[in-house]
Amino acid sequence: MDWNRTKSIFIFVFLILNIFLYWMYLNRYNEAQSVEILGEKTIEARLKDDNITYGPLPNSNDSATYITGKVHIFKNTVSDDNQQVRFTDETHAHIRVNFINPVKLRNINDDTSFTDFVHTNVKEGDSYALWKVDREERVAVFFQKKNNRMFYYNDSAVLKVQWNLDNEVTMYEQTMIDNIEEMEQQETVIPPLQIFQTLYNKGLLKSESRIKQVKLGYSTFSNLTQTQVLIPTWEVQVELSDGEIEEYFVDAIDGKIIEIQGDKQEAEEEDWGVE
Known part of the structure; x- marks a missing residue:
């Protein structure tokens, strides 16, 4: 061989x-x-x-991490002589502040007026971002934020400002999360187009609509009395052909749609003492 x-x-x-x-x-x-x-x-x-349009999308290479925090306890009243503070629950985690002399808003048709007011007059005001202004009810809603990412519809991280017919702020109510820590492991978030695919497959994106906003924020994963865990979440605002706005929230890590409609409805209907 x-x-x-x-x-x-x-x-x-x-x-x-x-x-x-x-x-x-x-x-x-x-x-x-x-x-x-x-x-x-x-x-x-x-x-x-289906004539569903959208504008420029956020960076698809964004990364994010889970965060934890604790419900803030307001131990002391505000030092401003023009503010009267009242605790609305036994834990002192929710305060209502009335102004002895109402504070004039610069221009209620300009959203920055509300942001300027909060930064100037509210404890840790720069840690909140404007979410919604209801000029008919004269209420501006702010959500707490971390790294410019909002905590969506979290009852422990919201600020509501009320003004009168003279465009003067008469009161606000506040809750807050502090001791916020980011977990070490960074996760690559699901790109926006994949989020659109998920919403489309569920029949949630209707024809002749416009995807108005796509932003990364946080939603509550678990709420253990004083300690909370929040997960990276895509918020998608869709404007329908009749002008109505619909909001959807999707887990930015595993792509599951987050059903917070009930919490949202509860948060909007909750009696915060706004008159």
């Missing part, structure tokens, strides 16, 4: 096998890439077909 010839044949066979396996790997890789690209094109095409 010619050993050198046999060895050469084995080497050649293994070389062909390696080339074949590498070719199969490339084929599968390219197929996977094609499916991924096709999937993105599919959702874009579907949105286009």
